[in-house]
Amino acid sequence: MTSAWFSSPDTAAKSLGEAGYLADEATATTAYLAGALEKPLLVEGPAGVGKTELAKAVARATGAELVRLQCYEGLDEARALYEWNYKKQLLRIQAAGDQAWEETHDDIFTDEFLLTRPLLTAIRRSEPTVLLVDEVDKTDVEVEGLLLEVLSDFQVTIPELGTVAAVRRPFVVLTSNATRELSEAVKRRCLYLHLDYPDAEREREIVLSQVPGVEDTLAAQLVEFVGRMRALELKKSPSIAESVDWARTLVALQIGSLDEAAVARTLGVVLKHASDHDRAVRELKLAASRS
Amino acid sequence: MSGLLDRHIGFVEALREAGLAVSLAEDLDALTALQSVTWDSREVVRTAYAATLVKRQAQRPTFDSLFDLWFPRLVGDGAATDAAEADEDSDAGTVRDSGEALQEFRDELLEALITNEEDRLRQLAGEAVGRFGAMPGRAEGESSWSSYAAMKRVDPDGLVFALMQALLASGEGDEESARATANGRAEAFTRLAEGDARRRIAEQKGPEHVARIAVRPTIDRIDFINARRGELADMRREIYPLARRLATRLTQEHHARRRGPLDFRRTVRASISTGGVPLTTHHKPKRPHRTELVVLCDVSGSVANFAQFTLLLVFALREQFAGMRAFTFVDTVHEVTSYFRPGADPVDVLADLGASASQAALWGRTNYGRAFTKFQDEYAAALGPKSSLLILGDARSNYSDLALPALREMADSARHAWWLNPESSRQWGTGDSAAREYAELVPMVECRNLTQLAEFVHDIL
Numbered sequence: 001m002t003s004a005w006f007s008s009p010d011t012a013a014k015s016l017g018e019a020g021y022l023a024d025e026a027t028a029t030t031a032y033l034a035g036a037l038e039k040p041l042l043v044e045g046p047a048g049v050g051k052t053e054l055a056k057a058v059a060r061a062t063g064a065e066l067v068r069l070q071c072y073e074g075l076d077e078a079r080a081l082y083e084w085n086y087k088k089q090l091l092r093i094q095a096a097g098d099q100a101w102e103e104t105h106d107d108i109f110t111d112e113f114l115l116t117r118p119l120l121t122a123i124r125r126s127e128p129t130v131l132l133v134d135e136v137d138k139t140d141v142e143v144e145g146l147l148l149e150v151l152s153d154f155q156v157t158i159p160e161l162g163t164v165a166a167v168r169r170p171f172v173v174l175t176s177n178a179t180r181e182l183s184e185a186v187k188r189r190c191l192y193l194h195l196d197y198p199d200a201e202r203e204r205e206i207v208l209s210q211v212p213g214v215e216d217t218l219a220a221q222l223v224e225f226v227g228r229m230r231a232l233e234l235k236k237s238p239s240i241a242e243s244v245d246w247a248r249t250l251v252a253l254q255i256g257s258l259d260e261a262a263v264a265r266t267l268g269v270v271l272k273h274a275s276d277h278d279r280a281v282r283e284l285k286l287a288a289s290r291s
Numbered sequence: 292m293s294g295l296l297d298r299h300i301g302f303v304e305a306l307r308e309a310g311l312a313v314s315l316a317e318d319l320d321a322l323t324a325l326q327s328v329t330w331d332s333r334e335v336v337r338t339a340y341a342a343t344l345v346k347r348q349a350q351r352p353t354f355d356s357l358f359d360l361w362f363p364r365l366v367g368d369g370a371a372t373d374a375a376e377a378d379e380d381s382d383a384g385t386v387r388d389s390g391e392a393l394q395e396f397r398d399e400l401l402e403a404l405i406t407n408e409e410d411r412l413r414q415l416a417g418e419a420v421g422r423f424g425a426m427p428g429r430a431e432g433e434s435s436w437s438s439y440a441a442m443k444r445v446d447p448d449g450l451v452f453a454l455m456q457a458l459l460a461s462g463e464g465d466e467e468s469a470r471a472t473a474n475g476r477a478e479a480f481t482r483l484a485e486g487d488a489r490r491r492i493a494e495q496k497g498p499e500h501v502a503r504i505a506v507r508p509t510i511d512r513i514d515f516i517n518a519r520r521g522e523l524a525d526m527r528r529e530i531y532p533l534a535r536r537l538a539t540r541l542t543q544e545h546h547a548r549r550r551g552p553l554d555f556r557r558t559v560r561a562s563i564s565t566g567g568v569p570l571t572t573h574h575k576p577k578r579p580h581r582t583e584l585v586v587l588c589d590v591s592g593s594v595a596n597f598a599q600f601t602l603l604l605v606f607a608l609r610e611q612f613a614g615m616r617a618f619t620f621v622d623t624v625h626e627v628t629s630y631f632r633p634g635a636d637p638v639d640v641l642a643d644l645g646a647s648a649s650q651a652a653l654w655g656r657t658n659y660g661r662a663f664t665k666f667q668d669e670y671a672a673a674l675g676p677k678s679s680l681l682i683l684g685d686a687r688s689n690y691s692d693l694a695l696p697a698l699r700e701m702a703d704s705a706r707h708a709w710w711l712n713p714e715s716s717r718q719w720g721t722g723d724s725a726a727r728e729y730a731e732l733v734p735m736v737e738c739r740n741l742t743q744l745a746e747f748v749h750d751i752l
Contacts, residue, residue, distance in 0.1 A: 009328065009335060029328065029338040036327040037320065044348060073543060140543070178348075179539040187346040188314055191324075194348040224468060231471065233638050235531055275636040 004128070005035025005062055005171055021050070021057030022206050030193040031058060040151045040172035042136075042187065045195035047177055048239030054195070055132040055173035064128035064171065069118035071139040077146060081156060083115045109160035119150050122170045129170040136186075137176040144183050147174075151189050197239065200227055206240060211247040221258040222247055226270065232283055234276040242270045299325075302361040305502045306344060309353050310509070313344050333362065349509045356489070360498040363490045364413070393423065393444060401450050404476050405457045416483035419445050424488055435495065438481075438488035445484075447477040511741040515597040515713045523596060526741060530600060531637065533745055534607030541611060541752055551577035581613040582679045582706060587666065589684030590619040590648045591657040597713040598683045599641055600741075604748060605681070606631045606640070611752050616673050619644070620662035621652035624669065657687060659725065660694030667697045671704070679751070680705040682733060685714050686726040693725050695732060702733050711738040711747065 006012035012035075013028035023031065031054070034041035043051045059066040069080060089108040096104045116124065122131035133147065150156060154166035174190060176182060198206065200223050207219045222243060230237045238246075246269045255262045263284070271277050299322065306313050321343040328339050337358055345354045396419065403411045424441030454473040459466065493501040510525050518526065557573035586605060588598035602617055609615050609631070616628045630643045674680060680701060702708040712719065712726055716737040719726035726735060738744050 025334055026338045026341070029335050030342045033324050033327065033339060033342055037323055039320070042346075073546060179536050180543070184312065184346075188316055190346075191320075191342040192346045193342060194351065228468060228471060233528060235637075279636050279638070 005058070006032045008032065015061040016054075016057050019057045019060035020209065021053060021061075022202060022209065023054075023057075024198065024202060027054065027193065027195065030191060034173075034191050035171060037191070038169045040174055040190045041193060042174045042176065042182070042190035043193050043195055044176045044178050046197070046237070046239055048241030049195045049197060050240055051175040051195055052132065052134055055130055055175070058171055058173065059130040062128060062130075062171075064130045065125070066130050066132060067118050067122040067125070067170070068132045068134060070134045071136050071143070073138055073140065075139050075143055077143075079117055080119050080143060080146060081117050081150075082120045082158060083117065084109070085113045085115050089113050111161075114158075114161070119146075120156055120164065122172075123150070123154055123156060123164060123166045125170070126167045128168065131170040131172045133172065133174045135177065136174045137178060137180045137182060141183070144186050148185055148189070151186070197230060197237070200224060203227075203240060203243060207243055207247045210244045211251060213251050214247045215256060218250060218256060218258060219247060222250070225258060225263070228284070229270065229280055232279060234271070234279065235273045236271075236276065238270045246270050298361060301498070302340075302357065303344070305357050305361065305499065306354065309357060309502065310512070311345065311350050311353065317344055317346075333364065336362065349511055353509055356486075357498075357502055359486055359490060360493045360501055363493065365417070366494060396422070397445060397450065400445065400447065400480070401453055401457075404447075404450060404454050404473075404480065405461075407476060412480055413483055416480060417487045420484050420487045420491060424484070436488045436491040438485040441484055441488070442481055447480045451477050511745075513741075514715075514739045515600065516593070516739070518596065526600065527603075527637065527641070529741060530603045531607060533741065534604055537604075537745060537749055537752075538608060538611070540749065551575040581611065583614040583675075583677055584612045584616070584681060585673050585678050585705070586615070586617045586681045586683065587624075587662075588617070588619055588682070589621070589657060589659075589662075590644070590651055591621045593687070594683070594685045594713055595645075595648065597711075597738075599644055601683050601711060601738075601744060602627075602631075602644070603637055603640065604744060607637075608748065608752070609633075613677070618666065618670065619648065619651045620666070621648070622656060622658035622661050623651060623653050624662055624665045625651040626670070656689050656691075658691045659684070659686065659688040659729075660692040660697070663694045663697040663701065667700060671700075674701060674704045676704075676706055678705050680708040680733075681751075682708070682710045683713075684710075685712055685724065686710075686719070686729050686735075687723050688725050690723050693728055695728065698729065699732050707751070708733045709747075709751065710735040711744075712736065713739055715739060 006015065009025070009029040009032045012032040013023050013025070016023045016028060016031065030041065033039075043054060045051055056066060058064070092108050092113070093104055096107075118131070122129050136144075136147070151172060154169050155163055157163045174186075197203070203226070204219050204223045207214060207223060208216065211219075226238050226243050226246070246266065249266050249269045250258070250262070253266070255266075264281070267277060267280065271280055303313050303318050303321075321340055324339040324343050325336065328335050330336060337355075340358060341351070341354060345351055396415075400415050400419075403415055420436055420438055420441045422441075423444040424437050424439075426435050426437055426440060451470075451473045454476065455466070455469045458469040458472060489501055510522065510529060513522055513526070515526075551574050554573045554575045558569050558571075561571060561573060562569040584605065586602060588602060590598050598619070606615065606617075615631070616626065617631065618624050619627050625647060627644060627647055630640055630647070710729060710733045712735055714724070714726070714737070718724065719730070719735070729735065736747055738747055
């Protein structure tokens with residue numbers, strides 16, 4: 001069974017790597033499976049571990065276009081699926097003059113007056129498409145119901161136009177911060193991938209590839225330090241995004257080695273809670289006094 | 292293939308038994324996924340199963356341990372150790388497990404820990420259980436391998452210091468980080484050995500048997516009362532994310548029914564721009580109803596953990612309340628509101644709470660009656676028509692006076708009152724438990740694990 005997306009887990013890892021995304025084995029395999037089984041991929045994990053980036057990387061690696069649906073509270077069908085451009089329809093009716101209503105009616109419910117939103121756009125495209133449904137846990141439960149229809153059959157029914165079925169199934173990635181438990185129905189239709197903080201080796205590679213100009217030893221020091229902070233009980237553990245930001249900060253400040261003073265000056269880049277800050281300073285000062 | 296299918300079905304059955312809701316559709320997905328990957332790597336197979344069957348990260352540990360049972364890394368001692376074993380046997384029949392052999396093994400282990408090669412460590416873990424964890428002579432039907440025995444003999448924790456020195460010598464970081472790394476590696480080795488012992492037992496008795504006893508429930512379903520120390524730490528880490536999830540859910544639900552009564556004035560004013568036709572209506576926002584929460588918790592040894600978790604969770608959700616006062620008691624009442632400063636570090640708060648527990652005890656024996664009477668004497672003003680009362684405790688009062696009138700007074704003066712009991716409702720009213728008597732005055736809710744706790748807190752808000 002060959003897939004239009006990746007031909008094997010190894011090639012998935014390789015082409016994602018070339019697209020600037022260093023995937024571990026599980027991520028690459030799951031991405032490959034999502035393509036091979038043509039099932040949506042639900043990615044969960046803490047903020048800043050590269051969930052959204054995975055979808056972008058898949059798009060880059062396969063030369064597909066990315067269609068993004070950013071979810072938020074109050075997102076509705078008109079914003080997610082399609083909407084009729086009623087202002088234009090009104091103009092059309094006014095311009096019609098004494099044309100018969102039947103004719104006008106047929107005229108105004110055509111493609112010309114249809115505003116497609118991300119979900120419909122992704123389904124109607126004939127070129128390879130990656131559909132990213134970002135932060136799906138922020139939506140209301142009704143939108144989940146809407147997603148169900150789209151994700152299981154890849155088709156949308158528009159009463160005036162009929163059913164639009166996907167010409168070519170898009171590669172769907174849903175991301176979630178797990179602030180809300182998604183319904184079983186959605187989960188059942190998806191493959192599931194939990195992205196977590198990477199191990200030190202991989203994180204170092206990520207920092208090196210994302211931040212040009214960072215020294216190898218500095219990256220290693222930084223990653224090791226971040227790893228120690230993750231072991232503390234913090235309200236928000238630093239994620240990869242924070243490691244990369246930190247490396248950028250250090251490069252911008254031209255700090256070549258991560259000593260205590262450097263850490264104290266730049267800790268705000270990594271820890272965003274005052275109590276976390278205190279805790280880290282205390283625990284790591286403790287470490288300093290012991291050695 | 293049929294044997295493989297049986298194994299697959301057995302595995303799925305075991306997952307269901309362990310509480311993962313695996314539907315038939317997911318089952319079929321897993322098979323399709325397995326067909327589209329190659330079977331040359333065990334990790335790929337594991338990922339294929341995980342992607343299709345496990346839809347909640349909390350269930351991942353359960354899944355992993357079951358996967359290791361149904362699809363073991365190797366069978367018996369495997370091919371890898373055969374050579375070493377033959378060697379050993381030819382030397383002197385029985386010295387597979389002797390002081391000398393142990394020393395030799397530990398040297399080898401230290402070396403492997405320093406280089407941290409995963410394959411080597413895995414192999415050594417298998418060897419450790421095979422050589423030092425065997426419990427021969429036990430009756431048929433009892434497990435004959437013990438990772439505990441093996442680890443007691445091999446003692447990887449005893450190697451931590453040497454490992455640390457070696458790490459320091461190779462110039463990797465400072466002392467603190469070396470210590471952390473060394474501890475981490477020794478722990479990882481112990482886990483490997485535990486896994487191997489399970490694998491061996493599963494081989495003898497079938498994976499179903501081990502699955503039933505060796506697989507712990509997921510962290511949000513572990514009882515507060517029976518939790519182990521490591522699990523308590525994990526649970527504490529869960530509190531903050533849990534509070535955040537609850538808060539998001541609550542805000543969403545409040546927003547969903549935010550529209551209040553019609554705001555006539557604004558509607559009419561807005562209608563002017565549309566020629567007097569009220570096209571859009573405006574509504575007054577609904578004022579969320581917020582109560583003042585009074586928490587009264589039993590901090591005696593048996594239920595201390597439960598009380599602390601609940602206090603932390605309630606405190607993390609304090610924006611949902613107009614105010615909060617917390618009291619702890621064993622046989623007298625002590626106010627602890629001041630420990631909950633906004634933005635305070637949860638670990639510090641717990642430490643402070645632990646230290647203050649002694650102030651809630653005069654004689655050190657739980658006495659609910661005395662605590663309630665004392666509360667009515669000193670803090671009766673805390674309860675009013677705007678406040679809700681939440682009592683946490685197992686209602687085991689050492690057969691002392693229950694002071695039911697005092698509790699009735701408290702419940703009557705508050706707007707709402709609830710009692711959370713960390714014991715299973717089956718045990719209520721047994722022994723010295725006065726749960727039944729108290730439940731008549733204050734609605735009592737069973738709250739044994741994080742899931743139940745989260746549900747309760749969500750429902751009262």
